[in-house]
Amino acid sequence: MSKVVEISPTTRHEGHSKLTLKVNDQGIIERGDWLSITPVRGVEKLAIGKTMDQVPKIASRVCGICPIAHCLAGIEAMEASVGCEIPTDAKLLRVILHAANRLHSIALHNILILPDFYIPGTETKINPFTKEQPVRSVAARIIRIREIGQSIGMIAGGEAVHPSNPRVGGMYRNVSPRARQKMYDLAREGLVLAREQMEFMIAVIRNMQNREFTDVAGKKIPIPKTLGYHSQGVMATSPMYGSSSLDEKPTWDIARWKETRPWDWYMGEVTIDLEDPSYPVGGTTKVGTKANPQMEACTGVPTMDGQPVEVGPRARLATFKHFDEKGTFAQHVARQLEYPDCLYSILKCLDALDTSGKVLADPIPQGDGSLGWAANEAPRGTDVHLARVKDGRVLWYEMLVPTTWNLPTCSRGLTGAPWQIAEMVVRAYDPCVSCATHMIVVDQENRLVAQKLI
Amino acid sequence: MVSDPYLGKYTTCVSARSTDKEILQKAQDGGIATTLMVYALEQGIIDGAIVAGKGDRPWQPRPFIAMSREDILKARGTKYNISPQISLLKEATRSFGLDKVGITGVCCQMQAVRKAQLYPVNMRDVPGKIALAVGLFCMENFPYKSMQCIVEDHAGQSLHSVKKMEIGKGKYWIYTERGNVVTLPLKVTHKYEQPGCHVCLDYVSNLGDISTGSVGSPDGWSTVFVRTKVGNDVWSKAVASGMFETKPIEGVKPGLELVTKLAKEKIDKNRATVEGRKTFGVNKALRDPYA
Structure with a gap:
């Protein structure tokens, strides 16, 4: 007889989401639904009628962790719609900015996941905020890597968080030779730290993978060898940067994409009948509470060939680098393997960058309303923005952000895991939920509003 | 530390002149700001300086980031209209x-720098990177069109031909390449001042690390106030390495007395304007910038 348990909200990731889980008598998940409950941002509606220069800047405000990915994807979607080719040096600056963003995001994610893991060879879980060694120096290294990522982003992009330098047609400014050297020095320092950090993290992850049990709220919970396995496909457009409809050979196929509603993917109304007050932090949802994932999920469900897919570091490595591991730990390992990639990309671009080169296209076409899309490989997966621009104004705009792709896929990956470690499976996707939320589904009485329109 | 209601807080006040002949050639007075920036750059105290360089039109300044002695020297001399220095700070x-x-920068720009440091809204990572702020004395400033009017209409000179402009001894002085010298009484130029200057309660850049201007010192010399620890450090090292000749301010004419007199004049007049704005209009007031 299956029971329903709900973890709401989930913790240690960006945004608000919850897990509604049907579990068997042994506490193993039979069907899991992971859904976003972050309030809607409404960016796509705000965009309509705004100028093509404004919209990517607004889009970047959807979140504070990968705003750079949203800004760049937005800008490139506009460029794809109007048919604007940008100068090489502008492209190089964008790749530097993008790689710097991924670098600091991976480091931030390390902090978020470390409390799930043990110091190898001990029964002590890692508290990244402790003053004790060796964790103290790891935390200091993480902070420095983030600082390096953000400083490089700040120089190339104008701001560390919401970049001001990129614009439709290229970049506002090229950097000075001194700034280029500064980025180079930072990247060199970062490379050493990132390599150490990668090795440390992989050791910690492998140690966890080899354990039989983990401790959650004083209980020994078995770790299945197939934790996080699912049989959905993977999707990635590039190992580092992305692709757009302007490319000679675009690596994302718009014809295979179809957006469906949460109604079709999530379970209907259920009553919670399993509760664990000791579950950190503050216990699970009380018995008797009603949950309705179909109604509560406030994301679309994008599909490729009719199925949800996984995006993110594992998807990138599986698509482009023959990485053949699966599941939660494989996702973690793949993310760490991207550390040096980010810095090598930065260094390569800096070598090729001409600081006196032109960074703005001239002229910039104003668009005839044709559809353009750009996919940017954000830290947590493929971020596709689609736009139609006419006479410099946005007619239509859509964001298919990484976590939107991952929400239904991860829901499938939850099956077979003990419910107490379901959050570990979720965290391996490095979820960034606020940007994934982009439509309103229910009204105050929890009824679906205008189903046909959304 | 001396604290004066009109001259602000300062540790030292001297009359000084640069010892660098090249700087003095085109400097407004004692070449203090230019020499300080060159010294700070050469000593690694700063990596670069935001200075007022040449703009698109004659005598129109445009801020730029100078990263060499040659670049800093391009900014010598006063241009009597607005150079938006802070626009390049970030x-x-x-x-x-x-x-x-x-x-x-002038007084209001020093205020902006300090405000950016205190409340770094939209100035992330900027506060700790300001290594030296050199303030200039400022009575008022002119929009570009006003200066054009003064030089071309009132003085009858072409802006292209002007070699130097100066405000001193109660007059606006215009010197041209061919040797013409025109003086205009300041009462002619008052109406061209930008209105924002009339609520400014600072004459000697109270918030600079070091502030400098011609008033109070003999021709070719400048009055220098050293105000902060950073300013004191740079100033004492620069003097010790022979970048400046200095005289005690008490020993020169007209001395601090004139600086205080002009500061008092400006501040009292502007304070009256600020007060007057409170009751300006019917049932409404103009904004008080200090409220």
């Missing part, structure tokens, strides 16, 4: 890659 730490920024 950019200096971004695409220019500066970690230690030097900035020159």
Whole structure:
């Protein structure tokens, strides 16, 4: 007889989401639904009628962790719609900015996941905020890597968080030779730290993978060898940067994409009948509470060939680098393997960058309303923005952000895991939920509003 | 530390002149700001300085980031209209890659720098990167069109031909390449001042690390107030390495008395304007910038 348990909200990731889980008598998940409950941002509606220069800047405000990915994807979607080719040096600056963003995001994610893991060879879980060694120096290294990522982003992009330098047609400014050297020095320092950090993290992850049990709220919970396995496909457009409809050979196929509603993917109304007050932090949802994932999920469900897919570091490595591991730990390992990639990309671009080169296209076409899309490989997966621009104004705009792709896929990956470690499976996707939320589904009485329109 | 209601807080006040002949050739007075920035750059105290360089039109300043002695020297001399220095403050730490920024500017710009440091809204990572702020004395400033009017209509000179402009001894002085010298009484130029200057309660850049201007010192010399620890450090090292000749301010004519007199004049007049704005109009007031 299956029971329903709900973890709401989930913790240690960006945004608000919850897990509604049907579990068997042994506490193993039979069907899991992971859904976003972050309030809607409404960016796509705000965009309509705004100028093509404004919209990517607004889009970047959807979140504070990968705003750079949203800004760049937005800008490139506009460029794809109007048919604007940008100068090489502008492209190089964008790749530097993008790689710097991924670098600091991976480091931030390390902090978020470390409390799930043990110091190898001990029964002590890692508290990244402790003053004790060796964790103290790891935390200091993480902070420095983030600082390096953000400083490089700040120089190339104008701001560390919401970049001001990129614009439709290229970049506002090229950097000075001194700034280029500064980025180079930072990247060199970062490379050493990132390599150490990668090795440390992989050791910690492998140690966890080899354990039989983990401790959650004083209980020994078995770790299945197939934790996080699912049989959905993977999707990635590039190992580092992305692709757009302007490319000679675009690596994302718009014809295979179809957006469906949460109604079709999530379970209907259920009553919670399993509760664990000791579950950190503050216990699970009380018995008797009603949950309705179909109604509560406030994301679309994008599909490729009719199925949800996984995006993110594992998807990138599986698509482009023959990485053949699966599941939660494989996702973690793949993310760490991207550390040096980010810095090598930065260094390569800096070598090729001409600081006196032109960074703005001239002229910039104003668009005839044709559809353009750009996919940017954000830290947590493929971020596709689609736009139609006419006479410099946005007619239509859509964001298919990484976590939107991952929400239904991860829901499938939850099956077979003990419910107490379901959050570990979720965290391996490095979820960034606020940007994934982009439509309103229910009204105050929890009824679906205008189903046909959304 | 001396604290004066009109001259602000300062540790030292001297009359000084640069010892660098090249700087003095085109300097407004004692070449203090230019020499300080050159010294700070050469000593690694700053990586670059935001200075007022040449704009698109004659005598129109445009701020730029000078990263060499040659660049700093391009900014010598006073241009009597607005150079938006702060517009480059953040950019200096971004695409220019500066970690230690030097900035020159008039009183209101020093206020803006300090405000940016205190409340770094939209100025992330900027506060700690301001290494030296050199303030200039300022009675008022003119929009570009006003200066054009003064020089071309009132003085009858072409802006292209002007070699130097100066405000001193109660007059607006215009010197041209061919040797013409025109003086205009300041009462002619008052109406051209930008209105924002009439609520400014600072004459000697109270918030600079070091502030300097011609008033109070003999021709070719400048009065220098050293105000902060940073300012004192740079100033004493620069003097010790022979960048400046100095005289005690008490020993020169007209001395601090004139500086205080002019500061009092400006501040009292402007304070009256600020007060007057409170009751300006019917049932409404103009904004009090200090409220």
